[in-house]
Amino acid sequence: MKFRAKVGVLAAAVLMAPALGFLAAAAPAGAAAAGPVVTAVNPASGPTVTSSTASATTPGGTSVTISGANFTGATAVHFGTAPATAVVVVSSTTITATSPTIGNSIGNTVDVTVTTPQGTSATGVDDEYTYPYNYTSASAFPESSISFTTSSPSALVGGSVTLTATAPTDVGPSPDYGLSIVDVTDAANPVAVAHIPAGVTVSASVSESAAQTRRYVAAYDACTVYPSPCPPGALELPLKNDGGASAAVTVTWSTPSTPPASGGYRLVASDGGIFAFDAPYYGSTGAMTLNAPIVGMAADPATGGYWLVASDGGIFTFNAPYYGSTGNIHLNKPIVGMAEDP
Numbered sequence: 001m002k003f004r005a006k007v008g009v010l011a012a013a014v015l016m017a018p019a020l021g022f023l024a025a026a027a028p029a030g031a032a033a034a035g036p037v038v039t040a041v042n043p044a045s046g047p048t049v050t051s052s053t054a055s056a057t058t059p060g061g062t063s064v065t066i067s068g069a070n071f072t073g074a075t076a077v078h079f080g081t082a083p084a085t086a087v088v089v090v091s092s093t094t095i096t097a098t099s100p101t102i103g104n105s106i107g108n109t110v111d112v113t114v115t116t117p118q119g120t121s122a123t124g125v126d127d128e129y130t131y132p133y134n135y136t137s138a139s140a141f142p143e144s145s146i147s148f149t150t151s152s153p154s155a156l157v158g159g160s161v162t163l164t165a166t167a168p169t170d171v172g173p174s175p176d177y178g179l180s181i182v183d184v185t186d187a188a189n190p191v192a193v194a195h196i197p198a199g200v201t202v203s204a205s206v207s208e209s210a211a212q213t214r215r216y217v218a219a220y221d222a223c224t225v226y227p228s229p230c231p232p233g234a235l236e237l238p239l240k241n242d243g244g245a246s247a248a249v250t251v252t253w254s255t256p257s258t259p260p261a262s263g264g265y266r267l268v269a270s271d272g273g274i275f276a277f278d279a280p281y282y283g284s285t286g287a288m289t290l291n292a293p294i295v296g297m298a299a300d301p302a303t304g305g306y307w308l309v310a311s312d313g314g315i316f317t318f319n320a321p322y323y324g325s326t327g328n329i330h331l332n333k334p335i336v337g338m339a340e341d342p
Contacts, residue, residue: 035119036074038127040067041112046099048132058108058131060085060099066112066127071095073116079129080110099129106184106219108133125213125250146179148218154252156302160207161251163194165218172198178220185214208253216249268297272308272316280304282318290314291327296337309338 046062063086066077072092077084084097095114102110108131111123121127147166155161163181171179180195181204193216194204208214264278270293272285282305285294292312299306305319311334313326326335 033118034070036068036070036114036116036121038066038068038112038114038121041065041127041129042067044128045130045132051133056104057101058104058133059101060131062099064097064099064112064129066095066097066114067093068095068114068121069093070116070118071114073118074114075117076115078113078115082110084112099131102131104133106182106190106217109184109215109217125215125252128215128250146218146220148181148216148249150216150249150251153250154254155207156254159253160205162203162205163216163218163249164201164203165194166201167220168200170198170200171196171220180219182217182219183214184217206251213250213252216251218249266297266299266306268294268308270294282306284308284318285316292334295335298338298340300340301342307338307340309335311335 042065043062046060049058060079060082070092071089071094074087074089074095077087077095077097079099080102082100082102084100086096086098088096090096102108109128110131112127112129113123114121146168147164149164151162151164165179165181167179178195178197179199179202180192181202182190182192183206184190193206194202196202202218206214206216264276266277266279266281267275268284269275269286272288272290272294274281274284274286285308290310292310292314294308294316295311296309297306298309300320303319303321305317307318307320308316309325310316310327313329313331313335315322315325315327
């Protein structure tokens with residue numbers, strides 16, 4: 001009996017161990033669960049809906065698979081603001097749902113979001129779903145007839161890309177009154193970035209000052225001001241798709257990656273000769289005849305290259321972008337140095 005009593009005391013001591021902090025690896029009480037994340041929607045678009053009658057809506061009905069993380073306990077799935085139907089939480093990383101009918105807007109591309117008790121997934125380019133729609137009345141061109149391209153699907157911050165929209169015929173004589181390129185990143189506040197009241201082609205060079213994703217569409221009948229150029233913000237939402245809109249073009253703006261630091265350094269002579277010590281060498285002006293001596297250099301943290309500057313402000317680039325110089329400007333005093341903007 002005494003032996004059994006000791007065993008009971010020992011067992012009680014072991015059961016009390018967590019309260020004494022002996023299980024330090026256990027999850028802290030009250031730790032917040034992670035919110036849902038959508039990483040893909042497959043398919044990313046439904047079949048093209050073609051109609052000879054303008055409509056304020058486009059039907060859904062497409063079964064999609066939504067991939068991501070932290071879907072357990074999902075309470076809702078939305079396509080834009082419209083709730084999806086036939087939602088099935090297959091696992092913590094997979095949901096199946098049927099696309100709902102949506103209200104038409106320029107581009108007809110929406111974000112698919114998942115809501116759980118931990119919140120609603122953030123929106124981004126990976127969760128997009130497009131409802132192709134063609135309105136083909138005698139007085140409107142079908143959506144698919146517009147060719148819309150970008151010079152690059154991605155660009156570095158501070159760079160730019162050229163967007164070009166081309167119509168199959170001169171838009172001037174048509175009842176659609178022109179062709180526009182529209183920034184629809186904020187679907188509730190679309191902004192026209194270029195417009196022609198007549199012709200077949202319109203282009204726009206767009207750039208961003210911060211890393212982000214922008215979505216653009218090319219659309220007929222996209223302005224409230226005719227036939228003058230469409231000012232930003234003066235956009236008519238085609239709630240009845242009275243001219244149609246092309247498929248969206250998405251441009252991803254990304255912060256440049258910084259090459260690994262080598263820990264070395266470079267020296268530059270007044271003739272532009274470069275001496276590299278445990279640092280990459282990309283070239284020099286040592287073999288050139290300079291109008292003025294080199295007085296400074298700066299490293300480009302984005303590319304690992306460098307710039308040289310002469311006393312007259314002439315700039316020499318080596319694996320680094322060129323933005324301008326004072327080489328052709330009369331200076332009151334010579335340049336004595338330079339510094340990069342990281």
